[in-house]
Amino acid sequence: xxxxxxxxxxxxxxxxxxxxxxxxxxxxxxxxxxxxxxxxxxxxxxxxxxxxxxxxxxxxxxxxxxxxxxxxxxxxxxxxxxxxxxxxxxxxxxxxxxxxxxxxxxxxxxxxxxxxxxxxxxxxxxxxxxxxxxxxxxxxxxxxxxxxxxxxxxxxxxxxxxxxxxxxxxxxxxxxxxxxxxxxxxxxxxxxxxxxxxxxxxxxxxxxxxxxxxxxxxxxxxxxxxxxxxxxxx
Amino acid sequence: xxxxxxxxxxxxxxxxxxxxxxxxxxxxxxxxxxxxxxxxxxxxxxxxxxxxxxxxxxxxxxxxxxxxxxxxxxxxxxxxxxxxxxxxxxxxxxxxxxxxxxxxxxxxxxxxxxxxxxxxxxxxxxxxxxxxxxxxxxxxxxxxxxxxxxxxxxxxxxxxxxxxxxxxxxxxxxxxxxxxxxxxxxxxxxxxxxxxxxxxxxxxxxxxxxxxxxxxxxxxxxxxxxxxxxxxx
Amino acid sequence: xxxxxxxxxxxxxxxxxxxxxxxxxxxxxxxxxxxxxxxxxxxxxxxxxxxxxxxxxxxxxxxxxxxxxxxxxxxxxxxxxxxxxxxxxxxxxxxxxxxxxxxxxxxxxxxxxxxxxxxxxxxxxxxxxxxxxxxxxxxxxxxxxxxxxxxxxxxxxxxxxxxxxxxxxxxxxxxxxxxxxxxxxxxxxxxxxxxxxxxxxxxxxxxxxxxxxxxxxxxxxxxxxxxxxxxxxxx
Numbered sequence: 001x002x003x004x005x006x007x008x009x010x011x012x013x014x015x016x017x018x019x020x021x022x023x024x025x026x027x028x029x030x031x032x033x034x035x036x037x038x039x040x041x042x043x044x045x046x047x048x049x050x051x052x053x054x055x056x057x058x059x060x061x062x063x064x065x066x067x068x069x070x071x072x073x074x075x076x077x078x079x080x081x082x083x084x085x086x087x088x089x090x091x092x093x094x095x096x097x098x099x100x101x102x103x104x105x106x107x108x109x110x111x112x113x114x115x116x117x118x119x120x121x122x123x124x125x126x127x128x129x130x131x132x133x134x135x136x137x138x139x140x141x142x143x144x145x146x147x148x149x150x151x152x153x154x155x156x157x158x159x160x161x162x163x164x165x166x167x168x169x170x171x172x173x174x175x176x177x178x179x180x181x182x183x184x185x186x187x188x189x190x191x192x193x194x195x196x197x198x199x200x201x202x203x204x205x206x207x208x209x210x211x212x213x214x215x216x217x218x219x220x221x222x223x224x225x226x227x228x229x230x231x232x233x234x
Numbered sequence: 235x236x237x238x239x240x241x242x243x244x245x246x247x248x249x250x251x252x253x254x255x256x257x258x259x260x261x262x263x264x265x266x267x268x269x270x271x272x273x274x275x276x277x278x279x280x281x282x283x284x285x286x287x288x289x290x291x292x293x294x295x296x297x298x299x300x301x302x303x304x305x306x307x308x309x310x311x312x313x314x315x316x317x318x319x320x321x322x323x324x325x326x327x328x329x330x331x332x333x334x335x336x337x338x339x340x341x342x343x344x345x346x347x348x349x350x351x352x353x354x355x356x357x358x359x360x361x362x363x364x365x366x367x368x369x370x371x372x373x374x375x376x377x378x379x380x381x382x383x384x385x386x387x388x389x390x391x392x393x394x395x396x397x398x399x400x401x402x403x404x405x406x407x408x409x410x411x412x413x414x415x416x417x418x419x420x421x422x423x424x425x426x427x428x429x430x431x432x433x434x435x436x437x438x439x440x441x442x443x444x445x446x447x448x449x450x451x452x453x454x455x456x457x458x459x460x461x462x463x464x465x466x467x
Numbered sequence: 468x469x470x471x472x473x474x475x476x477x478x479x480x481x482x483x484x485x486x487x488x489x490x491x492x493x494x495x496x497x498x499x500x501x502x503x504x505x506x507x508x509x510x511x512x513x514x515x516x517x518x519x520x521x522x523x524x525x526x527x528x529x530x531x532x533x534x535x536x537x538x539x540x541x542x543x544x545x546x547x548x549x550x551x552x553x554x555x556x557x558x559x560x561x562x563x564x565x566x567x568x569x570x571x572x573x574x575x576x577x578x579x580x581x582x583x584x585x586x587x588x589x590x591x592x593x594x595x596x597x598x599x600x601x602x603x604x605x606x607x608x609x610x611x612x613x614x615x616x617x618x619x620x621x622x623x624x625x626x627x628x629x630x631x632x633x634x635x636x637x638x639x640x641x642x643x644x645x646x647x648x649x650x651x652x653x654x655x656x657x658x659x660x661x662x663x664x665x666x667x668x669x670x671x672x673x674x675x676x677x678x679x680x681x682x683x684x685x686x687x688x689x690x691x692x693x694x695x696x697x698x699x700x701x702x
Contacts, residue, residue, distance in 0.1 A: 017548070018696035037432075053330050057467045070467070077242055077332030084393075087327040089255070089318055091262045103251045104331040106242040146327065161574055381492065390626075397619045401609040411602045414595055416635040421641060441640055449633055456629055460622050463543055466615065 004067035005183040006031050007052060007154055011061035013209075021047040023209030023229070027187075030200075031153070034176070034186035036196030036217065039206035040233045045189045049158050052187060053081045054121065064199040076221055078104065080152035081185060082179055084205040086143040090132035094142040096125055098149050107152035117145040122171050146173060148179070156190045157180055161195060174197065193226050205232055245340065248333035257348060259318055262283025265357070266314040267349060270307035274357040275295035277303045282364050294366040300361050301420045304380075305387065311349040312391035313408050315342050329465065332443035342390040350384045372430035379426045379446070381395055386419035386450045393457040397464050415453075417453040421444040487679040493672030497665065505665045514578040519570040519665060523673035524564045524621060525593060531561030532596055535603070536628035539621030548692060551617035553623060555607060556684035558689065560677060562600040586645075588638050595634045599627040629692050 001076045005028040014022040022044045023197050029035055050056045051063055054071035065075040081087075088097045098117055118124040121141040131139055140163045147155070156174070161169055174184060176199055190196045197203060197217055203225070205213040212232060215225075243251060260267060272325035281299040328338055332426035358376070363370045369376065394411045398404045429439050436443070484498040501519045508515035538554035541547075572590045573583040584590075603623050658666065 017699065019699050029291040055329055055466075056324060073332040073334060075243070076330055076397065079330060081330045083326065083328065085326075087322055087324050089259055089324055090256075090321065091259045091318070096258065100251065100255050101327065101331070104243070104248060104328075104333055105249075108241075249572070389644065393622075393626075397606075397622070398609075403604075403609060407605060407609055410605055414598045414602065414634075415630055417595070418630070420635045421637045425644070445633070445636055445640060452633075453626075456626060460626065463622055464618060466618075 001164060003030070004064070005029055006033075006066050007035075007187065008065075008067075009048075009061065009063045010051065011056050012048070012051055012063050014051055015059045020209050022051060022058075025086070025206075025209075025211060027052075029185040029187070031183040031185055032180050033201045034180050034188060034199055036200035036203045037187060037189045037206060038191070038196060038229060039195060043206040044209040045206050046158055047177075049081075049156050049187065049189060052154075053079055053156050073192035077150075078153040080147035080150070080155045082144050082147045082155070082157040082160045084159040086139045088131045088139060088143055088146065089155075091130060093130055094134070095127040097142060098146045100218065100219055101146045102149045108132065113149050113151075113228050116188050117149040118142075119134065120148070120171075120175055121145045121166070137165045137168045140164055141146070141168055141171065144175070148175070153184050155184055155186045157190075159189055159191065159194065161190060165201055169195075194222060197225065205229060207233065242332045243337075245334050245337045248331075248337035249340035249344060252328070252333075252338060253344040253348075256315060256318070256342055260314075260345070260349065265309050267352060270310045270349070270353050271356055273310060274307040275302040275360055277359055278357065279362060290349040291334050292367060293428065293431045294335065295377070296361055296365045296367055297424040300357065300427060301363075301383075301424045302352070303357055304383075305413070305416055305420060307353050308346075308384075309389050309391060309409055309412060311353070312346050312388070313398075313405060315346050315349075315392065317395050320399055323440055334463060335462035336458050337460055339392065339396075342396075343388055343457075346395075347384055348390045349386055349422040351381065354380045354384060366454035367431055368433075369431070374438055375436045376427060377428045379423050379430070379443075382443075382446050383423035384448065385459050386453060389414060389450075389454045389457040389463075390415040393461055393464070396461065418445060418449045422449075453455070482681065484679065486675070486682055490672065490675035490679040493668075493675050496579075497668045497672045498683075500668060501665050505661055505700060506661070512578075514575060517571050518671045519576045521568060521575055523669045524567040524571065525589070525669055527673050527677045528561055528568055528593060528596060530563040530564075530674070531557045531564065531681075532624075532631075533628065534601065535561065537622040538616075539624035542617055543621045546614075546615065548617070549689075550690040551620065552685055552692065553681070554620060555683045557618075558600055558624075559684055560680040562597065562604060563676070563680075564673075565593060565597045565600055586594050586638075586642070588635075588642055591638045592631070592635055596631070599623075599630070603627065613695065620658055629701075650685070 002156075007027060008031040009025055009027040010088070012022055012025045012027075013020065025048060027035065030165065037045050038049070038067070047056065051058055052070065054076040057071055062133050063070040065078050068075040068078075070076075092100070095114060095118065098114045099110060107113050107124070115124065118127050121144055122140055123145060126134060126138060131142060134142065140160070157176075160172060164172060167188045180186060180199075180201075188196060188199060197220060200217040203213075203215050203217050203220065204211045213228075242248075277300055280357070281295070281303075287294055316325075319328065329335075358369075358380070361367065391408070391412055394408055398407045401407055419444065422439075422445050425442050426439045426446075430436065494506055495518065501516055505516075507513050535554045535557045538550045538557065542550040542554065568589070572587070572593070574589075576587070577583050603620060606623055607616055607620055610619055
């Protein structure tokens with residue numbers, strides 16, 4: 001690979017006092033690749049995602065987005081973050097929330113980008129409703145629209161399917177696959193092995209801050225993987 | 235694949251976007267502003283009824299009343315400014331955005347400034363009305379002093395509001411931390427207000443004005459610098 | 468390291484805290500000298516002897532705040548938890564000495580000026596130091612996560628140190644506006660050598676006492692943090 005990986009981590013580590021939340025993780029994702037990240041609660045998946053999003057500084061090791069080091073505003077500009085918390089302002093409308101994100105990223109055609117993002121998540125018809133009046137599933141869709149309005153190269157998603165109904169889940173999956181096809185790199189943390197493996201090019205299991213298993217997703221037998229996973233985290 | 239041509243706003247541009255967002259939220263709900271306003275007006279009325287006009291003249295009492303009410307109602311508004319960010323972790327989205335951390339502080343600080351000035355704009359006429367004060371010619375000087383003081387109160391209040399937002403007893407902790415810092419603002423402001431209301435020219439209060447200005451310069455800079463350090467990194 | 472390991476270790480630590488012993492001896496020596504071997508001041512009489520407590524306590528109060536702020540500042544860049552523990556210990560010891568200043572001040576003022584509180588410039592500044600210490604400690608009590616607590620404390624400490632000159636200026640301007648008695652300050656008095664020696668002995672023994680208290684308090688903080696870390700690791 002002559003180009004630097006789009007998402008890269010080398011011996012990435014982060015401690016909180018004596019507790020090692022992430023303890024030496026290596027990641028290298030090229031454009032179009034998607035890493036599905038599995039693991040029990042407390043394994044360090046959220047911390048790893050926060051490190052990759054530039055929300056935390058590592059205590060050891062390095063992380064970079066396309067050779068621009070994290071944390072730092074230039075690297076962060078290419079990232080979209082989705083979490084199970086919506087990160088929205090519930091007094092504002094969906095449109096206002098997404099517009100705010102678009103403005104922070106300095107987009108030139110703010111209104112157009114906002115409309116496209118809302119339509120991609122199929123929430124354009126409820127765009128001018130205050131977020132607090134929307135159902136949990138719709139809020140999550142607005143949150144995702146907010147995360148993708150600036151067409152990020154890198155999408156980091158921490159249990160993004162939480163709260164989504166079937167229609168919302170389908171919209172999200174097709175969005176993520178479309179992003180992959182367009183050359184973005186994705187890291188998706190999820191508890192649903194099936195969903196994760198369907199999206200991913202690579203799959204990793206994290207435990208106690210480290211990757212205990214790392215595979216290419218194509219050719220993986222989902223049933224075998226699920227059984228192995230249950231043993232690993234038992 | 236890269237994002238469509240975008241130019242990430244600089245510190246002040248981003249601060250302005252954030253300030254607009256905060257003001258939009260406050261305008262939508264209005265609850266903090268109305269609470270602060272009601273608190274000021276009620277305090278002014280209580281002070282009035284607790285006052286013996288034969289012992290103390292209106293011009294002597296009013297500045298103290300004015301500044302005490304500004305301070306406490308201002309704190310109320312500032313306390314709320316970070317509440318919106320912790321609900322559903324909206325702060326994370328702000329922190330992932332490619333804007334400097336200082337812009338978050340400046341944006342929120344500016345929104346709080348508008349809030350405090352808004353309260354002042356109503357409380358001052360109310361005090362003038364209730365205490366029969368000869369504001370008239372002193373108005374311009376008064377407006378200037380109120381703005382300078384609002385800047386000082388807001389920069390410290392915003393920083394401390396950010397720190398206390400997620401603690402227990404935040405409503406009590408914010409005043410305990412912030413009030414000592416308000417003294418070099420309130421003392422000059424109240425003194426200058428008293429002098430202006432008594433008809434003295436502004437030039438006589440230059441020493442106090444310089445103190446207020448120095449505080450603003452030093453603390454706006456120090457608090458802006460300190461803000462990124464309050465964030466988890 | 469488990470909880471039982473830590474408890475056994477503290478039981479074994481029965482050796483004497485020599486610094487504390489020396490400090491208490493120094494204090495005792497100071498006051499024996501101050502009370503019996505130093506003559507009373509001409510104008511103020513025996514009331515003046517409280518100066519040997521009041522002024523050294525003030526010295527320690529301001530010293531401990533400066534050290535708290537400094538340690539916090541270093542913590543922000545080095546992130547060493549020992550710096551934060553020291554800052555915390557210095558603040559807790561400092562607030563006690565500040566309280567001593569605020570109590571002895573009025574006790575000194577009353578016989579001299581006839582009033583308990585005269586808004587003396589230095590005493591007022593010390594009052595604000597007290598408020599800053601209390602705010603600092605209340606903030607620490609309200610934040611449980613170690614790193615966040617250290618972070619916030621460092622900032623409040625540094626800003627507090629920045630505030631002190633502004634308070635001083637405010638009080639100075641206030642007093643020039645409202646004529647007030649000026650409480651005699653020790654460095655203004657021409658002290659005979661015997662009083663100067665007692666004074667410096669008091670300064671020295673108070674500083675030793677500060678060091679002894681901070682060290683003891685630091686040890687408590689270190690054990691508490693070790694217990695917290697052990698509990699976190701077990702989770």
